[in-house]
Amino acid sequence: MQFEGSRKTLPERRHNESDRLYELACQFMPGGVNSTLRNVLPHLVITRTAGARITDADGNEYIDYQGAFGPPLLGHNHPEVNRRVTEALERSLLPGVGVTPLEIELAQKIQRHVPSAQKVLFSNSGSEATFHALRVARAFTGRRKILKFQGCYHGFHDAVLTNILSPVEKIGHPDPHSAGMLPEVMAQTLVCAFNSLDDVEQALRAHKREVAAIIVEPVAHNMGCVLPKPGFLEGLRQLATAHGTVLIFDEVITGFRHHLGGYQAICGVKPDLTTLGKAIANGFPLAVVCGKAEIMDHFTTRPGGDAYFAGTFNGNAMSMAAALATIDVLEREPVHRHIFALGERMRRGLQEIRQRLDLRATVAGFGSIFLTYFMEGPIESYSDVVRNDAARFVEYRRRLMARGIFKIPLNLKRNHIGYAHREADIDRTLEACERVLKEMTAAPQTSAGGV
Numbered sequence: 001m002q003f004e005g006s007r008k009t010l011p012e013r014r015h016n017e018s019d020r021l022y023e024l025a026c027q028f029m030p031g032g033v034n035s036t037l038r039n040v041l042p043h044l045v046i047t048r049t050a051g052a053r054i055t056d057a058d059g060n061e062y063i064d065y066q067g068a069f070g071p072p073l074l075g076h077n078h079p080e081v082n083r084r085v086t087e088a089l090e091r092s093l094l095p096g097v098g099v100t101p102l103e104i105e106l107a108q109k110i111q112r113h114v115p116s117a118q119k120v121l122f123s124n125s126g127s128e129a130t131f132h133a134l135r136v137a138r139a140f141t142g143r144r145k146i147l148k149f150q151g152c153y154h155g156f157h158d159a160v161l162t163n164i165l166s167p168v169e170k171i172g173h174p175d176p177h178s179a180g181m182l183p184e185v186m187a188q189t190l191v192c193a194f195n196s197l198d199d200v201e202q203a204l205r206a207h208k209r210e211v212a213a214i215i216v217e218p219v220a221h222n223m224g225c226v227l228p229k230p231g232f233l234e235g236l237r238q239l240a241t242a243h244g245t246v247l248i249f250d251e252v253i254t255g256f257r258h259h260l261g262g263y264q265a266i267c268g269v270k271p272d273l274t275t276l277g278k279a280i281a282n283g284f285p286l287a288v289v290c291g292k293a294e295i296m297d298h299f300t301t302r303p304g305g306d307a308y309f310a311g312t313f314n315g316n317a318m319s320m321a322a323a324l325a326t327i328d329v330l331e332r333e334p335v336h337r338h339i340f341a342l343g344e345r346m347r348r349g350l351q352e353i354r355q356r357l358d359l360r361a362t363v364a365g366f367g368s369i370f371l372t373y374f375m376e377g378p379i380e381s382y383s384d385v386v387r388n389d390a391a392r393f394v395e396y397r398r399r400l401m402a403r404g405i406f407k408i409p410l411n412l413k414r415n416h417i418g419y420a421h422r423e424a425d426i427d428r429t430l431e432a433c434e435r436v437l438k439e440m441t442a443a444p445q446t447s448a449g450g451v
């Protein structure tokens with residue numbers, strides 16, 4: 001659990017009702033929340049989400065840049081998405097046998113938009129999608145090992161839940177993120193430095209014909225925003241091909257957010273398999289594993305396949321309709337132009353503030369994603385982001401919360417802009433950021449992580 005710092009000096013906003021309900025939640029749920037990183041201070045009980053805003057149980061409204069870690073790309077409760085879901089539910093939710101026209105339509109759309117998607121399957125969460133992608137890569141290659149990158153996150157299963165936001169002394173060593181993980185599984189996971197092709201080449205050479213898959217976030221958003229250096233993704237493609245290894249782009253964050261075709265449509269590198277999630281159904285639960293037909297055809301959804309694939313809720317009408325509606329809006333309206341322009345405005349504004357206040361900080365981001373690291377660059381791998389001043393990073397965000405701006409107060413987390421944000425939101429946010437940064441410069445921090 002991540003309780004960072006103390007909430008004792010938060011000004012202006014009352015949290016009495018959130019506190020009361022949170023205590024009630026704790027009586028029934030371990031830690032009172034249903035996903036680890038939701039347990040932040042001050043405790044939040046959210047009673048309403050709408051567009052670019054969230055409101056808590058005390059009536060405090062926030063401009064939301066957390067965006068539930070990425071899904072509401074079009075904004076919370078998008079009316080068209082919700083309407084299409086309701087209409088679909090009037091016909092059918094989950095026949096659980098055969099296939100529905102909605103599944104066929106969505107698979108076709110994904111195939112049309114995502115360059116690597118020759119065939120497509122649906123599940124409900126990003127963790128399921130990466131689990132299936134890795135398993136089918138093993139089935140396809142007959143190999144055991146997988147290669148991931150330090151600082152990247154691909155879900156909660158044993159093969160990948162290691163070496164995420166590791167303490168500095170764990171870089172270069174196994175760093176399981178949970179008790180109860182099987183050492184036998186982790187022993188098959190190799191960890192390399194993001195943006196280091198040398199590292200990857202060495203690992204592939206040392207484990208010749210043993211590595212089934214390389215899995216990578218094409219933009220490393222689980223450490224904020226670490227962009228691939230020119231040539232890195234191309235180099236991974238070449239190395240994977242040369243070593244008979246399946247290349248998996250985990251586009252659970254980047255898919256639809258940066259482009260309808262995922263980041264692969266921007267960088268021009270085609271992986272063998274792709275996973276999508278989060279933003280693709282604008283908040284409804286949906287994930288995709290897609291890729292080369294010769295690999296995808298190993299799944300047991302095809303008679304004769306050998307890589308087991310199943311899920312009671314897979315392909316349910318709610319998620320299908322939500323994704324189809326999301327795609328329609330993305331195809332029809334200038335969503336990416338809008339969110340990229342706002343992202344640019346935010347980053348430019350933050351950069352100017354950084355210069356005016358002469359801060360040791362780096363403004364980073366891509367498209368609709370932004371964040372300020374409290375450190376100087378360059379930022380190319382996890383070994384760089386460990387220099388971020390976590391206490392200041394969290395303090396900054398706590399102080400912004402007290403002014404109605406919500407960026408989750410956890411180290412290294414990125415912020416998301418959606419189609420519902422407006423220029424006025426960005427400008428109000430920049431004003432608040434400058435005020436808070438001035439306060440923090442005037443009064444050095446008092447406690448690790450606290451305000």
Ligand SMILES: Cc1ncc(COP(=O)(O)O)c(C=O)c1O
Nearest residue numbers: 125126127153154155250252253
């Ligand atoms: C890149 C990436 N892959 C996979 C996952 C797992 O997705 P989920 O939380 O839907 O299981 C996440 C979640 O944050 C992610 O960021």
